[in-house]
Amino acid sequence: MVETGDIAPDFTLRGTDGQLLSQYTLSDYVADGYVILSFYMNDFSPVCSEQMCDLDDIDLFQFEADVSMFGISPDYVYSHREYSRQKGITFPLLSDTQFEVSKAYGVYDPELESGVRRALFLVDSDRRIRHSWVATDNWEAWDHSTTEALKAALDTLRI
Template identity: 40%
Template sequence: MSGTHILEVGDTAPGFELRGTHDDDSDTYRLSDYTDAGQWVFLMFYTLDFNPICTAGMCAVRDAEFFDLYEDLVPLGVSGDGVHSHKQFATQYSINYPLLSDTGKDVAEQYGVVREEYEGMRRVHQRAVFVVDDTQTVRFATVVDADSAGDIDLGPINDTLQDLLG
C-alpha cells in the first residue's frame, strides 16, 4: 500500500475525469456527472482485468441485486488497465457497468488505494470499494482483502447499503 491515507467515511470524495468503456462504447466519465444528477456511486477499485480474484469481484457486482433495489446507486469499476483491455474484459464477462482507466494511478492515489507491489508488479490498484453520495461524501469505504476468488463476499456491503439507502 502506498503511504497515502485511504479515504474514510465522512471524507469528501475527490472528483475525477477518466476515459472508460460501457456497452462497447468509449467515453469520458466524471464523478460529478453522477453526483450532480442526485445519484450515489458504488466505486470499485480493482487490480487487473482478467485477474481471477478481480474477475470474481466484478462479476459479483454485475450480479448483485442491490443495484435493482437502489435505482440511484451506480456502479463504476476503476483499474490501471487501458480502455481496450476493459472492452475485452467487459465483453468476455458481460460486465454491464462502466469500467474506467486510471492508467496513471492518479485517482487511486487520491483515494489512497495504490499498492506499491503486487505479484511482481509495481504500483497497482488495491481492491477497494467506496460508496459516494450525491454530495460527494464517502458513506462507505473498505479495502477488499481477498486471497482467492471464493473470498469475495458482498454481504457486508449489502447490509450497509440497506442501512444507508433502505
C-alpha cells in the same frame, strides 16, 4: 487513504460500458444518487473477475435508478471493453493508467505488481464516503459478505 466520512475526490476518467468509449466524471453521477467505486487490479485476473462478476451478478445495484457503479483499474479502455464483453459486465469500467485516482483514494500501492489495492467505496450525493472496504491481501478470495456489507450500508442510508 480516504475513509468513511471523507469527501470523495472528484475525477474524470476514460472508460467503456462494453461498447462505447466515454469520459466519466464522478460529480456528474453523484448528482443523481449514490455511486459505488470498485477498484481492482486488472482485467482477467481470477480474483478480480470474481469480484467484478459478483458485483454485476447479484442484481443488487444495477437495476436501482439512484445507484451508479464503476470499476476502476490501470488497464486501458480497449482491455476493459474486451473484458466487459467476455465477462458480461454491465457497468462501466474506467481506466486509471496513471494511477491518479488510485492515489487520490489511497489505494495505490507501488509494492504491488498491479499498483492497486482492491477496494470498494460508496459515495453519496454530497460526495461523502459512506462505506469503504480495502483488501488487506489482493489475492485473497472474494468474500460475498463484502458485497452484503455494501448493500447494507446503502439500505441504511435510504431509511
